[in-house]
Amino acid sequence: MSAGPPPVRESTDEHGPSPVVADHPDFEELKVVPARYPWRWFATLAVAVLLAMAAHALVTNPAWDWKVVGEYLFYETILRAVWLTLKLTALGIVLGFVLGTVLALMRLSGVPLLTSVAWTYVWIFRSVPLILQLLFWYNLAILYRYLSFGVPFGPSFVEVATMDLIGPLTAATLGLALHQGAYASEIVRAGVLSVDQGQLEAAAALGVPRGRQIRRIVLPQAMRTIVPTAANEIVGLVKGTSVVYIMALPELFYQVQVIYNRNGRVIALLLVATIWYMIITSILSVAQFYVERHYGKGSARVLPPTPTQRLRAAVAARLAGWRR
Amino acid sequence: MSAAMVDVRGVHKSFGALHVLRGIDLRVRAGEVTVVLGPSGSGKSTLLRSINHLERVDRGYVSVDGQLMGYRRAGNRLHELKERQILKQRTQIGFVFQNFNLFAHLTAIENIAEAPISAQRRPRSEVYAEAETLLRRVGLLEKAQVYPRQLSGGQQQRVAIARALALRPKVVLFDEPTSALDPELVGEVLDTMRDLARGGTTMIVVTHEIGFAREVADTVVFMDAGRIVEQGPPDEVLNHPQHDRTRAFLSKVL
Numbered sequence: 001m002s003a004g005p006p007p008v009r010e011s012t013d014e015h016g017p018s019p020v021v022a023d024h025p026d027f028e029e030l031k032v033v034p035a036r037y038p039w040r041w042f043a044t045l046a047v048a049v050l051l052a053m054a055a056h057a058l059v060t061n062p063a064w065d066w067k068v069v070g071e072y073l074f075y076e077t078i079l080r081a082v083w084l085t086l087k088l089t090a091l092g093i094v095l096g097f098v099l100g101t102v103l104a105l106m107r108l109s110g111v112p113l114l115t116s117v118a119w120t121y122v123w124i125f126r127s128v129p130l131i132l133q134l135l136f137w138y139n140l141a142i143l144y145r146y147l148s149f150g151v152p153f154g155p156s157f158v159e160v161a162t163m164d165l166i167g168p169l170t171a172a173t174l175g176l177a178l179h180q181g182a183y184a185s186e187i188v189r190a191g192v193l194s195v196d197q198g199q200l201e202a203a204a205a206l207g208v209p210r211g212r213q214i215r216r217i218v219l220p221q222a223m224r225t226i227v228p229t230a231a232n233e234i235v236g237l238v239k240g241t242s243v244v245y246i247m248a249l250p251e252l253f254y255q256v257q258v259i260y261n262r263n264g265r266v267i268a269l270l271l272v273a274t275i276w277y278m279i280i281t282s283i284l285s286v287a288q289f290y291v292e293r294h295y296g297k298g299s300a301r302v303l304p305p306t307p308t309q310r311l312r313a314a315v316a317a318r319l320a321g322w323r324r
Numbered sequence: 325m326s327a328a329m330v331d332v333r334g335v336h337k338s339f340g341a342l343h344v345l346r347g348i349d350l351r352v353r354a355g356e357v358t359v360v361l362g363p364s365g366s367g368k369s370t371l372l373r374s375i376n377h378l379e380r381v382d383r384g385y386v387s388v389d390g391q392l393m394g395y396r397r398a399g400n401r402l403h404e405l406k407e408r409q410i411l412k413q414r415t416q417i418g419f420v421f422q423n424f425n426l427f428a429h430l431t432a433i434e435n436i437a438e439a440p441i442s443a444q445r446r447p448r449s450e451v452y453a454e455a456e457t458l459l460r461r462v463g464l465l466e467k468a469q470v471y472p473r474q475l476s477g478g479q480q481q482r483v484a485i486a487r488a489l490a491l492r493p494k495v496v497l498f499d500e501p502t503s504a505l506d507p508e509l510v511g512e513v514l515d516t517m518r519d520l521a522r523g524g525t526t527m528i529v530v531t532h533e534i535g536f537a538r539e540v541a542d543t544v545v546f547m548d549a550g551r552i553v554e555q556g557p558p559d560e561v562l563n564h565p566q567h568d569r570t571r572a573f574l575s576k577v578l
Contacts (some may be wrong), residue, residue, distance in 0.1 A: 015522075066502070124404070154538070196425075196428075197422065198425040199425060199427060199428070201378065201421070201425060202419075202421060202425035202426075203427075204378065204411065204413070205414060205417075205419040205421075206414070206419075206438070206443060206487070207374060207411040207412060207413075207414040207415035207439060207443035207444075207491070208438065208439055208443050209408065209411060209442060209443060210408070210411070212405060212442045216438070216442070217427055220429050221427075221429050222430060224378075231449055234433035256424050269346065280432060295429075297429055297471065298428045298429045298430065298471035298472065298473060299428065299429070299473065
């Protein structure tokens with residue numbers, strides 16, 4: 001593995017040649033004994049044994065029901081449930097971040113009413129548990145039987161029955177997006193604050209229009225701070241969507257429960273859900289790497305290589321080694 | 325009004341209780357280089373930032389090429405301009421910062437092309453061609469596609485100068501352009517500025533480089549405690565200062 005000991009050169013130390021080198025001008029002919037770390041070997045061995053035990057426990061215990069897991073993993077109802085989970089996540093994140101960006105810009109606008117409205121919004125929606133909020137939206141019809149759109153305290157133009165407008169899916173989307181918006185606004189705000197004030201000042205000095213200052217100068221640089229935290233939120237929401245099971249929406253977690261209540265294969269079906277959540281999260285993590293890399297432009301002197309680039313470099317190095 | 329390119333009259337500016345500018349009068353003619361010297365905290369930077377309205381002055385006014393900065397005159401009233409109009413006025417004034425403030429996520433040429441495209445709405449191809457000419461002028465054409473962080477401080481400042489020039493400004497303001505640089509990088513930036521001065525660019529330079537002032541300036545202005553203590557040709561101010569304060573300052577930096 002290692003490329004061998006580094007060649008020992010004549011010391012060019014600022015403090016002058018060290019006495020050892022002076023006594024042994026033929027230093028290079030001595031054999032170098034690499035340092036040994038017995039504890040590292042011991043720790044490696046211990047972890048390997050533990051891993052083997054875990055694998056053994058997973059494979060050999062028939063109670064895990066791997067066959068049933070395989071049967072249900074691509075079962076049509078499950079796939080449809082996965083699709084709904086993805087749809088809820090996407091809607092929650094996209095609407096949440098649009099709302100969050102607006103709220104963050106309101107908060108930073110310096111206009112007193114906008115600032116306090118944004119602050120209050122975040123305060124309320126961070127204070128109320130998501131599950132409670134979802135139930136509120138679901139039961140909105142009890143609170144307001146009709147929703148009307150018009151002049152406040154004046155005439156209304158359109159009136160719809162709440163029940164017709166807000167079904168379970170709309171209620172869930174609304175709840176997730178409004179909840180996510182509060183968190184997203186803080187993430188976006190942190191990103192904007194992380195951008196050096198000099199960047200805005202330079203844009204202002206150059207006469208760049210205000211909207212363009214935000215879109216072209218501030219937000220792209222804020223993304224470096226925003227992306228890792230936002231990715232955390234997205235991954236969190238993938239699993240967070242499971243709370244909408246209380247509204248009987250057939251997303252992944254709800255559907256799995258329905259099936260195991262029917263056939264009693266609890267562990268197998270929980271595993272099916274686990275595997276799907278892991279697959280989605282893995283895909284998102286890969287996407288995160290590339291998005292971060294994109295917004296890392298100009299922040300590092302050299303961008304880190306992508307896994308494919310790294311693989312290609314490693315293969316090339318091996319080939320070169322063999323040819324020699 | 326006068327024929328001055330930049331005309332600063334009776335400008336006062338306070339930050340809270342701190343009275344930073346205490347009645348500044350300064351006129352800069354087209355094609356001239358004015359170097360502003362003075363101890364730190366004397367208000368040099370604030371003066372520069374007031375000229376392009378990055379700071380709003382409390383009293384007095386600033387005009388550039390006969391145009392009042394930040395206000396519009398109607399009869400005997402001054403109407404404050406909206407941000408959009410102020411931004412438009414600023415495109416006539418180049419500004420070079422001490423810390424360069426290049427846009428970190430844009431390449432050198434994108435930095436230069438940004439404002440001419442977005443603020444002056446000039447056609448992209450024309451702007452990019454001109455940006456290349458500017459990069460050649462500051463000796464960095466081969467760095468067009470490089471991000472600021474991959475450049476040395478001196479190179480960054482030269483790109484920043486090219487960026488300021490891309491707006492075809494009537495005057496370029498330099499706020500301590502070499503103070504953030506390693507000593508061996510100062511020379512390349514001063515060389516670029518010397519070229520500009522020879523080319524007839526109107527410049528106001530806040531700096532501590534006395535040598536540059538002596539060689540390039542048409543007028544040297546010495547500021548202390550928010551006032552202009554003394555101004556005149558470099559030989560007069562630097563070699564035969566009239567005021568004790570100027571003498572004391574020069575004896576320390578020379």
